[in-house]
Amino acid sequence: MRIATWNVNSVNARLETVLGWFERASPDVAVLQEIKCVDEKFPTEAFERLGYNVAVHGQKTYNGVAMLSKAPLEDVRRGLPGDETDEQARYIEAVVSGETPVRVVGIYLPNGNPVETEKFAYKLAWMERLNRRARELLRYEEPLVIAGDYNVIPRPEDAEKPDAWLGDALFRPESRGAYRALQNLGLTDAFMAVDGGPGAYTFWDYQAGAWQRNNGIRIDHALLSPQAADRLVRVDIDREQRGEEKPSDHVPVVVELAL
DNA sequence: ATGGTAGCCGAGCTA
Numbered sequence: 001m002r003i004a005t006w007n008v009n010s011v012n013a014r015l016e017t018v019l020g021w022f023e024r025a026s027p028d029v030a031v032l033q034e035i036k037c038v039d040e041k042f043p044t045e046a047f048e049r050l051g052y053n054v055a056v057h058g059q060k061t062y063n064g065v066a067m068l069s070k071a072p073l074e075d076v077r078r079g080l081p082g083d084e085t086d087e088q089a090r091y092i093e094a095v096v097s098g099e100t101p102v103r104v105v106g107i108y109l110p111n112g113n114p115v116e117t118e119k120f121a122y123k124l125a126w127m128e129r130l131n132r133r134a135r136e137l138l139r140y141e142e143p144l145v146i147a148g149d150y151n152v153i154p155r156p157e158d159a160e161k162p163d164a165w166l167g168d169a170l171f172r173p174e175s176r177g178a179y180r181a182l183q184n185l186g187l188t189d190a191f192m193a194v195d196g197g198p199g200a201y202t203f204w205d206y207q208a209g210a211w212q213r214n215n216g217i218r219i220d221h222a223l224l225s226p227q228a229a230d231r232l233v234r235v236d237i238d239r240e241q242r243g244e245e246k247p248s249d250h251v252p253v254v255v256e257l258a259l
Numbered sequence: 260a261t262g263g264t265a266g267c268c269g270a271g272c273t274a
Contacts, residue, residue: 206264
């Protein structure tokens with residue numbers, strides 16, 4: 001089973017590009033971030049034509065996440081528990097049915113900049129809520145994949161110019177510590193388990209020729225429960241996608257599990 | 260240090 005995560009930066013502005021990738025890569029499951037539309041504007045039929053079941057947690061203009069799966073989705077949950085006042089659409093969870101069911105969570109973790117504002121506090125609070133939810137889900141002792149745009153650069157090796165990110169919410173010790181705390185629960189960073197080398201970037205800014213200079217960062221991750229990590233086969237970062245016409249600033253990351 | 264780009268939506272925010 002191949003599970004993809006991709007921050008598409010508006011699913012409708014990039015629909016042909018996104019559909020083209022799905023036709024070629026044909027992941028069994030995918031989580032999308034920054035769809036930037038409400039549920040009614042999500043191109044559900046286009047994905048259904050490719051054989052996917054669709055679950056959306058949309059929002060006008062900003063954020064928005066979705067899950068696509070060839071197998072039926074059960075127990076779909078929208079929104080990260082722990083704060084009823086939080087109206088940002090950044091979390092979707094479902095069980096992918098099959099011989100071995102897999103619980104998949106798609107997240108769009110808050111960026112958190114500028115750090116001197118309430119945005120950074122929101123990011124850290126969100127990560128604490130995610131930690132709490134992960135603890136609950138790990139109790140099932142089943143295959144679990146939490147994939148998405150984490151907006152965290154885990155190590156200096158995950159940035160072409162780490163010095164440029166000092167002080168940034170994506171690289172602050174608090175953010176990296178919270179990401180490490182998730183791993184300390186028993187979750188495995190899929191990329192670190194199969195590769196872990198430097199320079200495996202998933203995001204290049206649109207500005208200042210970041211792609212041309214390979215000024216990238218690794219911020220799109222998949223964390224696996226022990227039952228999923230035991231079945232991990234490979235991780236593919238589809239770097240070529242960044243060089244396509246009208247690309248997202250993120251590229252797809254695909255995790256393959258022997259299931 | 261600044262400005263550089265993209266999307267949404269039609270000015271300014273978010274990233």
